[in-house]
Amino acid sequence: MRSRRLTPVAALAVAALSLAGCGLGSSDDTSSGSKPTVDANTQVTGEVSLQTWALKPKFTSYVEGVIKAFEAKYPGTKVTWLDQPGDGYDKKVLSQASAGQLPDVVNLPPDFALPLAKQNLLLDVAAADPKLSEEYVEGGVQAYQYQGQTGTFGYPWYLNTDIDYWNATKFAAVGLDAKNPPKTFDELLAAAKVMHDKSGGKEYLMSRLPGIGDFTNAGVKVLSDDGKTFTFNTPEAVALLDKYRAAYAAGYLPRDILTQEYLGNSKLFTQGKVAWTTGGGNAIQDFVKDNPSLKGKVVPSPALDTPPLYVQGLSVSAKTKNQAAAIALARFVTNAENQAAFAKIVNIFPSTKASANDPYFSKSDGTPESDAKVLAFASLAKAKSLQPAVISGATNDFINQQISLAIAGKVTSKAALDAAVAKANQLLAQ
Amino acid sequence: MKYHRWFTPWVLIVPALAWLLVFNLWPSVNTVILSFTNARPIGGGTFVGLKNFETLLHDEQLRYALLNSVIYMVVCLPFLTIFPLLLAVLVEKKLPGITFFRTAFYTPVVASAVVVALIWQWILDDRGLVNGLAEKLGVISGPLPFLSDQWLLLLSAISLTIWKGLGYYMIIYLAALGNVGRELHEAAAVDGASAFRRFVNVTIPGVRGTMVLISILISVSALRVFSELFILSGGKGGPGGRDNSVVMLIQQYSQGFEGNLGYASALSIVLFFVTVVPMLVLARLNRKGAEA
Numbered sequence: 001m002r003s004r005r006l007t008p009v010a011a012l013a014v015a016a017l018s019l020a021g022c023g024l025g026s027s028d029d030t031s032s033g034s035k036p037t038v039d040a041n042t043q044v045t046g047e048v049s050l051q052t053w054a055l056k057p058k059f060t061s062y063v064e065g066v067i068k069a070f071e072a073k074y075p076g077t078k079v080t081w082l083d084q085p086g087d088g089y090d091k092k093v094l095s096q097a098s099a100g101q102l103p104d105v106v107n108l109p110p111d112f113a114l115p116l117a118k119q120n121l122l123l124d125v126a127a128a129d130p131k132l133s134e135e136y137v138e139g140g141v142q143a144y145q146y147q148g149q150t151g152t153f154g155y156p157w158y159l160n161t162d163i164d165y166w167n168a169t170k171f172a173a174v175g176l177d178a179k180n181p182p183k184t185f186d187e188l189l190a191a192a193k194v195m196h197d198k199s200g201g202k203e204y205l206m207s208r209l210p211g212i213g214d215f216t217n218a219g220v221k222v223l224s225d226d227g228k229t230f231t232f233n234t235p236e237a238v239a240l241l242d243k244y245r246a247a248y249a250a251g252y253l254p255r256d257i258l259t260q261e262y263l264g265n266s267k268l269f270t271q272g273k274v275a276w277t278t279g280g281g282n283a284i285q286d287f288v289k290d291n292p293s294l295k296g297k298v299v300p301s302p303a304l305d306t307p308p309l310y311v312q313g314l315s316v317s318a319k320t321k322n323q324a325a326a327i328a329l330a331r332f333v334t335n336a337e338n339q340a341a342f343a344k345i346v347n348i349f350p351s352t353k354a355s356a357n358d359p360y361f362s363k364s365d366g367t368p369e370s371d372a373k374v375l376a377f378a379s380l381a382k383a384k385s386l387q388p389a390v391i392s393g394a395t396n397d398f399i400n401q402q403i404s405l406a407i408a409g410k411v412t413s414k415a416a417l418d419a420a421v422a423k424a425n426q427l428l429a430q
Numbered sequence: 431m432k433y434h435r436w437f438t439p440w441v442l443i444v445p446a447l448a449w450l451l452v453f454n455l456w457p458s459v460n461t462v463i464l465s466f467t468n469a470r471p472i473g474g475g476t477f478v479g480l481k482n483f484e485t486l487l488h489d490e491q492l493r494y495a496l497l498n499s500v501i502y503m504v505v506c507l508p509f510l511t512i513f514p515l516l517l518a519v520l521v522e523k524k525l526p527g528i529t530f531f532r533t534a535f536y537t538p539v540v541a542s543a544v545v546v547a548l549i550w551q552w553i554l555d556d557r558g559l560v561n562g563l564a565e566k567l568g569v570i571s572g573p574l575p576f577l578s579d580q581w582l583l584l585l586s587a588i589s590l591t592i593w594k595g596l597g598y599y600m601i602i603y604l605a606a607l608g609n610v611g612r613e614l615h616e617a618a619a620v621d622g623a624s625a626f627r628r629f630v631n632v633t634i635p636g637v638r639g640t641m642v643l644i645s646i647l648i649s650v651s652a653l654r655v656f657s658e659l660f661i662l663s664g665g666k667g668g669p670g671g672r673d674n675s676v677v678m679l680i681q682q683y684s685q686g687f688e689g690n691l692g693y694a695s696a697l698s699i700v701l702f703f704v705t706v707v708p709m710l711v712l713a714r715l716n717r718k719g720a721e722a
Contacts, residue, residue, distance in 0.1 A: 112687060394685075
């Protein structure tokens with residue numbers, strides 16, 4: 001009787017275990033990206049799909065114009081444009097990739113492109129297009145080249161970086177000069193102390209936790225050269241965390257930074273609750289739009305240390321049935337002329353070397369908005385990708401959790417960084 | 431003429447059976463399968479045996495999540511089993527305007543958990559309503575860290591759950607109270623029993639089955655708590671992730687391009703067993719009570 005009862009359970013277990021062996025691909029694939037099988041210069045014709053990220057309806061006419069121009073330049077081509085909503089874009093791409101239905105040309109930031117490149121789902125566009133590195137800025141191209149992978153897995157499309165924004169009214173209230181804001185992290189800490197002390201602990205300057213980018217900026221080597229181990233538990237990183245920890249304990253940072261999500265500091269800045277935030281060259285427009293009382297009070301300045309480089313790009317699916325048209329489309333959308341036109345309506349920056357001398361980006365008309373744009377454009381020259389693309393969402397979450405524990409004084413900075421490195425290495429090895 | 435054949439019933443249940451297999455049974459079986467692999471959202475994975483389960487034995491985050499879940503259940507269980515019953519007894523009375531109170535207590539149930547949690551986040555924030563009011567009244571000198579202290583954040587989330595659950599369980603009790611014989615109360619009153627004795631000796635035995643059912647529902651939902659902790663902690667699980675629940679951990683491990691579906695599945699299985707245990711214990715207690 002007992003064995004009869006157990007039979008279905010055993011059958012289910014056997015079925016489960018036998019199924020565990022099938023339907024799952026191998027993870028031992030170590031090849032480095034898919035090489036194109038056709039020359040990019042072969043005749044471009046046929047149908048090709050382009051997927052963008054949240055460009056409708058604001059930029060519909062721009063994208064449709066580019067598509068029309070492409071179809072006119074290459075008679076016989078037909079572009080199908082898909083635009084995905086901003087929220088959950090990663091999940092959409094993930095499901096497309098899992099189902100083998102990635103569009104021919106797809107907008108992917110470098111961290112989205114890496115896992116797809118690892119699975120040979122993206123084309124090495126540099127192999128098809130030797131002029132890639134000549135025409136696009138170095139940082140943009142490098143963003144699509146990964147340690148441990150051979151190839152370039154996207155055309156840089158547009159770039160952005162962060163500059164600093166200061167609330168002049170709050171600065172003046174505590175005797176600080178927003179026209180002469182802090183230029184280094186230590187000066188920032190000193191100003192945070194002044195703001196706290198002079199306001200009786202009611203005002204804050206800083207409202208963010210340090211992240212991997214801050215370690216990079218402090219001269220900490222985050223990842224080993226072979227890309228296989230994290231190395232950011234160094235004395236320099238400990239010293240940086242200790243400075244934040246002391247500032248937090250002294251009350252220079254609001255306590256809820258431990259629970260705020262990313263961009264929490266720009267939200268607090270917009271709400272007028274803190275006096276400093278970082279943001280892109282166009283962020284000043286959003287601050288004033290969301291909180292009109294900030295008009296005339298926001299002063300931009302260059303980012304502290306090395307500015308971060310944010311890159312968006314177009315990748316080509318390795319499974320495209322029309323490689324020539326897909327590569328031609330990705331190159332066409334990201335060429336200097338189209339990027340410059342796009343940058344002028346979106347307030348981002350082009351990634352082509354030919355755009356560097358365009359006065360639109362390099363000369364201010366004297367307004368704070370224009371000053372911010374010119375500052376950001378000038379910062380791009382020394383901007384660098386401060387966080388390796390191999391840091392996945394889960395890894396980043398764990399690192400941030402450990403940093404929070406250290407800042408909150410629950411564990412020492414060294415212990416937090418050691419735990420973060422150990423877990424990050426474990427996740428990297430999986 | 432006989433149209434029925436032996437297979438007719440089988441044909442009729444095929445749609446229901448197919449639905450059951452595809453949408454109920456297969457996802458569960460698939461979770462078990464995945465828990466023995468290192469599967470990723472793309473590129474599949476390989477069979478890794480018990481490695482995921484070995485890893486979770488040493489997972490500090492899981493220990494905190496389990497501790498939080500158990501604390502959640504232990505605190506919520508008595509509060510949400512007893513207070514809704516008392517509320518139901520109060521609002522059961524047929525008094526003028528009692529509908530207002532019934533509706534008022536039920537309102538939080540109708541509101542979305544996400545909206546409620548967001549409102550509470552604003553209320554409990556360092557610069558929120560509670561801290562602002564308390565500081566103005568001079569009760570506190572500095573804001574209480576409701577959302578940035580490990581234990582206060584957990585307590586805040588538990589309070590929110592209790593506040594939101596009171597009306598829901600009150601309605602269930604109201605239905606159950608309707609089945610408690612009025613004549614029993616009248617007989618007890620004639621025998622001179624006080625209101626309290628009638629509550630203990632008549633009302634509680636009359637709704638004992640419902641109390642067990644509610645206890646099971648509370649235990650299961652407390653162990654699977656997500657939205658309250660997620661939103662109050664800004665999605666981060668509190669300082670250092672120490673206010674994560676098991677469901678939040680599952681979500682964190684499974685999301686993104688590099689999501690570890692195998693490990694998340696192993697966590698799901700742990701959660702399944704953790705949830706089943708109190709259910710079995712309460713069901714057994716109920717059976718013993720009924721036999722006694």
